[in-house]
Amino acid sequence: MILIFTAVFVFILSAAAQNRTITGKVTDERGTPVEGVSVLSPDGKQGTQTDSEGQYSISLPASVKTLRFSNVNFEVISKSLGSQLTVNVSLKAKDSRLEEVVVVGYGTQKRREATGSVSSVKGAVTADRPVQSFEQALAGRATGVQVTIPNGVLNTPPVFRIRGTNSISLSSYPLIVVDGIPSPTGDFSSTSAAGNALASINPNDIESIDIAKDASAAAIYGSRAANGVVFITTKKGKAGKTKINYSGSIGFTTAYGVPEVLNAQQYTDYKNRAATNNQNLNTTNPAGSGYTKFALTNGPDGNPINTNWADYVYRQGFSQDHNINLSGANETTSYYFSGGYSKQEGIVMSNDFIRKNILMNIDSRFNKKITIGGKVSYSNEQNLANVSSGSLSGEAFGTAGLGRTQFVTAPNVSPYKNDGTYNISTAGNFIGAMNNSIAQVGFYNPVVGLDLNRQNSETNHIQSTIYGQYKPFSWLSFKSTYGIDYLFVDNETFATPVHGDGFAAIGSATSTLGKYKRWTWNNILQFDYSIKQKHNISALAGQEQDRRTSVGFGINRTQVSDPVYTVIQAGWGINNSSGSVYGENYLKSVFGRLKYDFNKKYFIEGNVRQDEYSALPFQKETFWGVSAGWDINNEKLFGRLKNVFSTFKVRGSYGKVGNTGGIGDYATYSTYGSGLYGGNPTLLFNQAGNNNLKWETSKKLDIGLNLGVLNDRITIEAVYYKNDQSNLILNVPQAPSAGLPTSVPANVGTMYNKGIELALNIVPVQNKNFTWTMNFNYTNNKNEVTALAPGLNEVLVASSGLETVNRTAPGYSVGSIWVVRQAGVDPATGSRILINQAGNRVLYRFAPIAGAGQFNWTNPDGTRYLNAAGQPGTINQTADAVMYNSTPKFYGGLSNSFKYKNFDLDVLLTYQGGNYVYYGSWAGLHDQRFWNNHIDVLQAWQNPGDVSSVPRPVYGDNVSNGSALPMDYSLFKGDFIKVKDLSIGYNIPSSHLSKLRISSARFYVRGSNLFIFSDYPGPDPEVSSNGNSAAGQGVDRNTIANGRTLQMGVNIGF
């Protein structure tokens, strides 16, 4: 024992005796000190890091003759040591272009070597935005990516499309892979408060977003890749000391484009005029004497009531957002730990979003061969509302919907009676009519629901992974990753018995719990080998299991026993189950990738994946993608052109991928479900299945050209793509007389998307004080459905189950708008002129005098309109409607960033065009029932000879305006340019900060949705009443518009 101690002592002594201490300063090319540079002896036994002043000090044995300086952002330098003890080093920044990596499935690639089509967006563009989920901020940021915020309800999943709409009935949402694990997407709330599953990812935690658009990049995700794959990488610790960052902001959001409607006096006069014009209503009144069904009512102040319902529906929403993170890395371990709190108020009364989230990422190199790491992410989101906004998919015609209430309800009644109680009519469950001598002048009194009801949804979302990687040799590694994604959704609603939705049931409360659980386990073998530095081979083989279960249950209770009760646990009369969900699915896959390049000039790559999916049992299918690239710039032949082009690369890919998003877990079975007949059990044929069902397939072609000049100060990427979708699963409706409970899913449809993408990045100015970078992107897409099913010539979608304006048919783009044509108003009679199939004019008149030779539908000369068969006819959609595309033909964005000294300015414009939007609310705004109207009815036709776009008002008329018969009166072009995002920031100079121990601080103000340039008369042509439904797009019916947000915030680094 003594011997050992002695030996050690001698060793230490001898080591000390021979050591010398080297000190120095490490700077960049400009002389700025660089922190966190590793200073290592060649054998790695001695090492240190530079401090914040770039200083280092290291004690070295005499045997060490060189030092190695390395940092992720700089080229590695080895410095020979002479006799001097001070060694200062200037590091050269790495060429970021060469080092830039993109995430591909189960790994990363250097961008310059990638042959697939991948757009990358930095996480910074989603951070500090007034959004709930990152994808809301992607509009205009990358080619081929189209993001539409469908309404102003917080946390609504945006309409997210990559290179067009790639499915008709299944999901067109891209596959979202978060840190290697697929994430659920869509609205998981079952209440009127939207609950986008992706809101669990705090946008401030995102490092990068990589969007795989072609078959080569996406094929490794096989049967789920047809809509593209979006890889989200959350932040990890970076080499250097522990850093703490805080970012916080506050913001104010207001509604814009709220339709202008008549005030109380205008409403009263106009509706009385309409009543006078209704001969049938008016038979008891002498003609021309006027008809006073509508009358003003004096309020408590003695003046006539004049209610602007928008004041009760909309508000200025206040939001605040706080994020703090701590990160760092040493030689072996990197860590990132963050917490976020966001509380956002929507523009609709009572619509709130509150998120609390925590994320922890750790990677640790246990030894040279083994790395272990993982992440824990937990998020709690409260999606709150009191009343349906009428804006989520399926809500458009809900009686309570606030979007419509605002413009339908008569302005000459108040939410309160003069005694202060709610103005409601228990005789009709409507808002009270006050002095109007008509039973109904609105639907519900919105204030009651806003005061008393609840529509809340709370999400708890856990996303975690753990992995281990074993790398026995530099060229071989094995990695196993296990991940879970547990999403628990608590939905809780209450509808008061006082008035509204809960009135008939004497109060109604529903609580449901949905548990959506997933585990994923994959094992990857990766092989990278380079022969003589010229033949570079990379191969990957892997297998993966992905299992999801969904279980939901709950209760609906009605007939509250005491009006004071509002919670589900209280006393109620009737109990029914609610929210029952039971499902499971399982995807089992093997996959591989082979990549080869010769001398970084010629690249080829192949990806393949074989999937087996439990919803399509007993089937396996192989999906694949191949690609090749040629970096011409590295070619000697290129010769002098090298002086012109800094990048010159062509690439192409082709492959086949699939789509399963939205296939029911048991879609292949025909089933009988359980029901009741008078309390006795029944077994009811409830699903027509198809046991031949298989994947939708998408064959994708992609050809691209990358050019760079002036050392890549200007880069251009041009891509042509074509996606051929086949085997599209359509829920093929059978003739209703076939009596099936459901449509039958079948692989029948075909469709294509083709287009070009152009991306232009320019750095017009770059000097010490001023930098200007510009990105312009443009996507032109053509979508066409080429076949549905034999015998099926159309797929119709009814908004909210009521109004059918979307028709998908071969030869047209998906979800086209299908309306009858009109030609204004007949100056002689004030009747609406419609155009029939043959192009002839047909006049419509509401409430003609019975038996007096007056008809609803007449020819311009007043004679009765006869159809082709010679029978009294009507204009109807089936015979007379025509189609208009709702798919944008082009879209994109233009972003400019300016940095001047410590100031920065960012402006993002987004644009879109070539599509039509059906503004169904416009029909409602001109409806001649009790509904309030748009102020343009003040110019309505009155006397023969008047030229007006608004027909003669006849009380009760819901045809002339398009309510009962969708017409192009409510159809508008959807072209727009938006100032989507504008921010101005100021970085406080570090000289002012160092005393405060603050390393950086930036203040900014930001505006979102600041201006829209568009001829669209509604609030916003970026809208969707039918959510993400591909076949139901382009409809704006009773929808709450997006909000405009002004925000100010701060980012502080410690």
Added chain:
Amino acid sequence: MKNKIKYIIGLCLCSMLTISCNKDYLTPIPQTSITDATAFDTPERVLNQVRSMYQGLKNGNFYGGRYIVYGDIRTEDFINETTNGVTGFDVWNLNPLGTSQNSVKNLWSQAYYTINLCNLFIDGMAAKGSSVVGATLSNNYLGEARLIRALSYYSLLQLYARPFADGSGNKPGLPLRLTGIKGSGSSDLARSTVAEVYTQILIDLGFAETNLPLNYTTAELNTTRAHRNTSIALKTRVYLTMQNYPAVINEANKIVAQNLPPFSATSGVAHALQPNILTIFTNYITTESIFSLPMTTAAGDNPGTQNQLGYYFVRNGSSLGSAEYSLNVSGILGNPSWTATDVRKTGLVFTNGTTGKKFVSKYQLASPYLDFPPVIRYAEVLLNLAEALARTNVAVDAKGLALVNAVRKRSDPATTIVAVTQQQLIDAILLERRIEFLGEGMRNNDIMRLLQTIPAKGSVASKLPSDQGYIWPISSDEMSLNKLMTDN
């Protein structure tokens, strides 16, 4: 190198181990439903399927609500109060479009769904079910299936096809589907003529009469499941609609044997008028209610939102219906023959204290509106018989007069209907039907079968039998998906 190979083999083995997965995961069995392959495997499943056909019929879009509502609101006796397209404003206006989801499309598809449930059941019984439950029970069940199918076709004819009286049924009727459909490929089928559909209805009802049980063990089942007298009663309705009056008499006499009151069925379920008509709207399972559809508070076991009869017709105080349709003062309500002391006016009409408007209040239960919608009552059989007798006897038919008076005097004992001529008797019977069945969906069918003009009401003009809109258009979905379909 040896080492490397060992590593590779080891890693491959690891992969092989992890890839071995749970085979059950790949072939999940539905846990909340029964697959079609096993739906007829046990007597319980067969019985549950029998009830499912009734469940189809009972749906709020069909006989559980809207079919009855439409039968009333098409006529002059009701005034629309809410101009709501979802609750039949277009139907009341007599101008529904083929694209109208809430009326034309939903009723069409629900009725055909019910028909397909019957067809699938009939097929499944032949393939397997009959051997599972035995011949007797099997025939009983098949009788129920045939009856529900017949009733569904009959109901569709009343709205979507020209009346039988128009050309003795030679006008386009309905696609006549008699075999079960489980999947795609059966959309195209042309319309049979009205007469052909009626022929099938009568064949089905004849089969039902032969095979249905005489009665069940409980009064509730006697009202909510079909028995022999149910099919006879429905036949009187069908023959009356076809204006085949001798056949009405023939059928009705099977269950109205007497010539003088009290009238009652003497075999099978002992149907008879209740002494007080109010009884049948509180006690839904008396012998007068030959067939009514049961409701409970359980989800899906009641008509559902905006389908309930009570929702349409009444508001009683603060919490009952939506008062969608009031009674037209110029309709039957104002007819002087309906006296003020008639129980049907004093007890089944509600006056809103504020507006003075009157409503049918036969359906008195509040949400979730559990009144049993009536399909057929014994009173109807009596009036069907009375009318057939009156129409086939050029003199004033004594039994016919006795029958109509039996119905009248139950509710209005002070009044005796007198008729001097055949026409007076017929008119009295038709009037009595309007009073007796107000809110039970009969009036439209009575107008149709006699090819009468639908009278004007409120702001709605009258409809001549030759007018567009006299009958409904065909569902636009049917038009687009069934290539052999023709519109009205």
